[in-house]
Amino acid sequence: MSEVVPRSRVRRAGIVYLVLFFGGVLGALVVAPRLDDPATVVAALLPTGAGAYLAWCAYRAERAEAAVDDPGAVADRLAVAVMRQWENEARTRRLAEPYPLPVSWRGADPDFATTEESGRLAGRDGELGALFAEHLPHRRLLVLGNPGSGKTILLVRLLLDLTERRAQGDPVPVLFPLASWDPATEELRAWMERRLIQDHADLAEAAPGAYGDSTLAGMLLERRLVLPVLDGFDELPSEAGALALHRIAAALSYGCGLVLSSRPREYLAALRPRTGVPARPAGLAGIRLDPLDGRSVADYLLHDAGGAGTPAAERWAPVVAALGTDAPVAQALTSPLMVSLARSVYNPRPGEEDGQLPDPAELLRRPTRTAVEHHLLDAFVPAAYRPHPRRPSRWTAAQARDTLGFLARRMEQGRDGAAELAWWRLHHAVPTVLPRVLAGVLLGTLGWLVEGSMMELIHHFAPQLPATPHWEERGGLGVVAAGMCGGLAGGLVAGVTVTLLCAAAAAPDTTVALVLHRLGDGGALALVGVIISGFAFGRRLAVRRPSSWNRRALATGIVAASCYALGFGNGCGTVSALLYGLLAAAVVGDGPRTEAARPAVRVRWHWSAGGVCRGLLGGMLLGAGVLLEGLFADVLSGGADRVYIAPADPVAAAWGAGQVSAVFAVACLLMHALRTVPVELGAAVDGRTLLASDRRMLSTCVVTAVVVGVVVIGTQGWCAALWGSTGVWGANPSDGRLWVYAVGLVPALLAGLAIGMRQAAWSRYAVARLYLAVQVRLPLDLLAFLADAHERRGVLRRVGAVYQFRHIELQHRLAEADTPVGRTGE
Structure with a gap:
């Protein structure tokens, strides 16, 4: 951040000037009572105000000139911050362990997409970045997938790939979770500017004079130096879908790059509103994520368990035999989310003994696909907080479930955004x-x-x-x-x-x-x-x-x-x-x-x-x-x-x-x-x-x-x-x-x-922390709990300065009425 250096020097010069000026005035006033005519000292100090004002104006002008005025340089700094943020998130979420799930896709139906390229799109794994950069002339993509199909993970991998391919001065891909946007009260561009400032707060600085009263974030959006990656269109209220699509089309006019993810049913409902004229972003190519095949799931689970032939892998034999059939467990494990949960619940971590873990065969006893999914969601938090010899937890699984359930219900109420949690909003x-x-x-x-x-x-x-x-x-x-x-x-x-x-x-x-x-x-x-x-x-x-x-x-x-x-x-x-x-x-x-x-x-x-x-x-x-x-x-x-x-x-x-x-x-x-x-x-x-x-x-x-x-x-x-x-x-x-x-x-x-x-946000957080610790028995050190849930347990993810549940389905499940773990879905 070399651009900050001259501004720091100017700031230091201003501080030194103020100290010398006020120190001289104070010294003169201290000496004045010892003189024969103290009033003359006060009279002599009065004209110095004009010189002080002129010097202050010169300092402010020099500081303004030291401000960053190159939008491309600001975009380059943002790209570094985005890359660092999501590399850390990918490492925390273990996206590459043991290897990324092989998600494939095909072109979306004509009802969804608005370009002819969609019918020719197909691929898998890490090919999406090359497809977006080389085969989509309008740089606009719609990603459709069923719940748990891996849309967010695919977008994170796409964002990292595009950031690596980005040339200096090009637009920066930025992930915007749409769950916290209210299209009925806020324009998309204003919301994106606010989110940029929230997650990268230096962008709140004033832009150069040519951009009026805009912030640096607003300047980047105006110059089209931000490529919006809008995740979770389906998480918006159903009645707001058509309006949200209209605002997206209006804010990101033809020529602006765009990536949008949604479930197919919710997106189709927004395309076909009951009243009014439907809005459809122009030039939008579409892909739809395919379910996982049984062989890919089996290879992934066995590899994560230590490889075929190991005792931990042998425990999966009954489940592997059912994959590729019409069994409920086979249907549930076509979803990357459920595969990830099953891995966390049943596979041992380093240092654990597989004999202390539940048996994967219990998944075969669930009568329906929904029952299997509910069981995995309910078992995930206890699995994340189970005792570990090298990673002891300060909180039991029951304490963690109660705390996460309360936070999930708060997030469902919408005060913190439908899927966001920020400590400074807990008040x-x-x-x-x-x-x-x-x-x-x-x-x-x-x-x-x-x-x-x-x-x-x-x-x-x-x-x-x-x-x-x-x-x-x-x-x-x-x-x-x-x-x-x-x-x-x-x-x-x-x-x-x-x-x-x-x-x-x-x-x-x-x-x-x-x-x-x-x-x-x-x-x-x-x-x-x-x-x-x-x-x-x-x-x-x-x-x-x-x-x-x-x-x-x-x-x-x-x-x-x-x-x-x-x-x-x-x-x-x-x-x-x-x-x-x-x-x-x-x-x-x-x-x-x-x-x-x-x-x-x-x-x-x-x-x-x-x-x-x-x-x-x-x-x-x-x-x-x-x-x-x-x-x-x-x-x-x-x-x-x-x-x-x-x-x-x-x-x-x-x-x-x-x-x-x-x-x-x-x-x-x-x-x-x-x-x-x-x-x-x-x-x-x-x-x-x-x-x-x-x-x-x-x-x-x-x-x-x-x-x-x-x-x-x-x-x-x-x-x-x-x-x-x-x-x-x-x-x-x-x-x-x-x-x-x-x-x-x-x-x-x-x-x-x-x-x-x-x-100060801290003062309100201190009150909220004590109140919630007394009233609902939340951990007194709530920030340590959230950090642990993100960094070590994998229950939460962090987007900028806010926390979200790693899976929206997990949030919804925890927000429901309390149900004893293990009895749900029987």
């Missing part, structure tokens, strides 16, 4: 409110601990400062973070958590007034988090009509204002609470949902003029509540000596409002600007690697937010202290101005956690 199995509640408890508790600990440190190292710990007054910033991460529900849960912690800290002197104060703070600050989230992600801001106001937010503001009034015995806090309630209820913020689309490896800056303006506006509106409380303190509180929410002095109130505005504006801007970046093309995409990358992304997000937040919030507090403000976020650092940076660490750290948890 769909968890009640929606649970992650928000847990986020509220975590961030509320952490906010209370961090705020209190910071005040303790300041009080310990700088006792001359009036920064008292007062644990019964801490935790408000944790509530804001919970509102940013988990919405109103998360913020309110954090508010209740903080209230309980503050009441416990004040015990035995806990009073009703204290509880009401903390509940009022919890409701108001939960609304602050919701407002920050709305301003950060909303594409437009407008005032809703009263009929469409968020009544829960408005009710929260009213209840918080009432708690303030009852707790103080006056109007303190009511203005802020009501203002926040109105903002959250009436201002539109139509941003995305708070769930991660996919795991990521790092974060990047995503600035926009509109986002910056919304962030600054949101911070000013939130700070306005403090300013109004200060200006009307005498009226609201009944006297300057009873002020709690804001100082009565107008100048001090303005500086306090500025500090609050800075904190919330920084949180809003960081939430808008810090976006996740997925793993690079060609990198490992197994679940454990993605999970580790997502964890690192969360820590990077926190560190980035801490650096930016401390600099901005601390500098604003430094200015407030320099000009004699009486309060900076609960402290008066007039005799130790550097401590304002430590005070700024608290909101920066909590904001970074909220932003990272909001975007």
